[in-house]
Amino acid sequence: MAANLTAGTDAGTPGPGSAGTARATGKGRTSPAGRPRRTARLREALWGYTFMAPALALFAVMGVYTIVYGFSLSFAQWNGFWPQWHWRGLRNYTDLLGGSPTYAPIVRTAALNTLYVMIAVPVLTVLISFPLALVLNSIRRFQGVLRSVYFLPYVTTGIAVYFAWQYILEPEGAINLLLQSVGLGSLSQPQGWLGNPDTALPTLIMVMVWSAVPVSMLLYLTGLQSLDGSLLEAAQLDGAGRVRTALHIIWPLMRPMTLVITLLNLRDALQGFQMFLIMTNGGPGDSTSVLGLETYRLAFLSELSPTLGLASALGWLLFVAALVVAFLNQRATRRTQ
């Protein structure tokens, strides 16, 4: 937008003069400096579009079509096999938000579970990764090795590690054995940690935190290493201990970083569901059903029921929620800076 304005004003177009002459200036103008500058500008714009063209072409095919299609589908009723959509207007949305006795309760349960995840994962991630980064930053030996070790969960997160976690969380799995061997056998879960409706969601939250800590820790570490050392020295001269320095000086300075981390985790909590699909598929019962998973189920696991439109509508509700979260986050950032 700013580029548009400057291109119009300082390209040497004459101030006084009719629209007709202004249009003709591109070819007919004889100003010695204007012409080469103008062609240079034109050439730069052409290069700009050339460089951008592959990305834009791909987006036009894979992006625009799918987004427009998905959006219009959210106003329709369809099962993927009927030749025709049935137009429903906004009723998919109202059904999901309370109108339908079949779908509204499912959405409500999933929304509640999603809300737990959206609160627990960012809070726990920050509570673990901030002290971890502080401590890691304060040592000199093994810093590089430990940073790699701590980063490993991010590198390996995916179906392979979800299966490893399932194996560990089994009734005969490592976590139960560990608890028994240290004399805490009463805490072990005979049905497995994912088999008990009471422990399934908290367990999945812990696994999510486990895979969210690496990036957050690295972001905090970045922030810590760009801190001004003299500030911390001053605090120590004033007699503040390590804990006080961390809480009253470093933590407030890390606030922008904390907001970035929170936003990333909120978005994942709201839209991600791969781990839920693979490890519990929403069960036992509906104790681990989340909104992203319900969307996926309505779209791909509902056989011949005409729920594709509902799935799409639920997806767009998630989109709106993500935008609201991003907007609130941006407001918060602006206020603190």
Add this chain to the structure above:
Amino acid sequence: MTTTAQLTPRALPPRRTPRSLGGISARTAVTVALAAYAVVSLYPFLWMVSAAFKTNSEVVSGGHLIPHHPTLQTLSDTWNKLDFFEYFTNSLKVTVLTTVLVVVVYAAASYAFAVLRFPGRRLFYRLFLALLFVPGVVTLLPIVLLESRLDILGTHWGLILPFVNGSAPLAVLMLTNAFNTVPVELREAARMDGAGELRIFARIYLPLARPALVTIALLTAIPTWNEYQLTRISLNDPHTYTLPIALQAMQSESVVQYNSLMAAALIMVVPVIILFLCAQRYFVNGLMGAVKG
């Protein structure tokens, strides 16, 4: 690595004699905390390795991290019997092509956004960033329908093209930031010497943005290697299967052989770890640069 080692001492409060925390020195407490989280980090990975070197009867009989009779049989059986070579090469093909395309396509686009002035520049930039908030699950079905019309459903290109497009927001964000930090004077000096746009891009901007490019390559390669949802919906022919789908197929058998499953998981995880360890010097700097920029 060297840069962080130089940075750290400055950011540190001066080292003092460790204070005592109830008889334990602060340094011991710090060491214990760091070691404890290292164990938490590695825990599932260690069990994966452990099970992959056990026989199935030892896995069933339960729980020692160190196998009593470590065997390579499980790994070699899994690799040979279950066509893992085919799945492995499929995964490799999809991942490499996706990563190369992401780096080439979005490095070019980001150069345009960061350096060149043309109408609509900011609009297109914002368009790519807005994609970040479109939930993947909304476009999953339209992608499948579109691909069946274009006749690429079930092929590897049917995975690669949506993956590349899906990587756009992050790649454009990071690479535009990286190109923005290159001093304009370099570009002007090169133009004075008569270098064209392509040459400036390839000889000045790409080399200077290498940490960001490696970071984006990793941040594309890792999720692509692990991608599961679209792959599961779109692939039908077992000869096109990638590793996640092969793993999924093993897991949904009636009796799960955990030793084979963990061996397969290990086969899937090890290349990513090696890749990360090789590239991590660039990776850490690239991520840090992206955040600061």
